[in-house]
Amino acid sequence: MFDDAKKPLYPGCKKFTKLSALVRLYNLKIRYGWSNTNFSELLSIISDLLPDNNEIPTSLYEAKKTLGALGLSYQKIDACHNDCCLYRKEYANSTKCPKCSLSRWKINKNSTKENNGVTAKQMWYFPIVPRFIRIFKNLENAKNLRCRAMDRKVDGIMRHPTDTPSWRLIDHMWPTFESEQRNLRLGPKRPRYDINTYLAPFGLKILWKEGVQCFDAYKEEYFTLRVVLLWTINDFPAYGNLCGCSVKGFRLDQNMEKRLL
Structure with missing residues (x-):
């Protein structure tokens, strides 16, 4: 996998590597709903168009073998x-x-x-645990995930999620979770109406109670990573979808109205 990330798409190519080109193409397949047969034919044509000895796989099967090493299964x-x-x-x-x-x-x-x-x-x-493990295997990412604890300023100014009341509440109620600086706090974007239904496969209860073994490339050690769902990121109508509040018309929830004021 690491070789594919550094290998030029063809001899002398400086803009794309084998992996970066394949990821771009596969992204287009997903975005526009190309069939497997169409995508395989496209790869074959691109391989013929590029100079000899290029690294483009000529079928979807070969492409999936390369991408599978990234943990991008679904x-x-x-x-x-x-x-x-x-x-x-x-x-x-x-x-x-x-x-x-x-x-x-x-x-x-x-x-x-x-x-x-x-x-x-x-x-x-898309399973999240393999992605968490891969994040911490990267030296730079593993270091950046600790910066909130290493370089944090406590001066009453909200400049990072760590300065929010909800973050501090987690620290206060579960000090063992807070003591491990590498633990993650999730904030999914635009959840659906029935958020519990679509979060079920993620196994958040296991990630919260038991955690998963990860290797920290920055400290060169294994640790137990735990995860908590801290908040959701959504627009104003989500108060109605998720909390049952009236968010429009003359029946605007009184508590919501006070919050707006």
């Missing part, structure tokens, strides 16, 4: 159309939602029949 998990549940664990073989009884499968608009095997909604889950 899982597709079927979800209820109403976001009630994910079809995993005890619901893995269910054909309808255990809460709202809606079919797992997509409904044909013309005949109103189920397209058996074609899921109505799907979640793409």
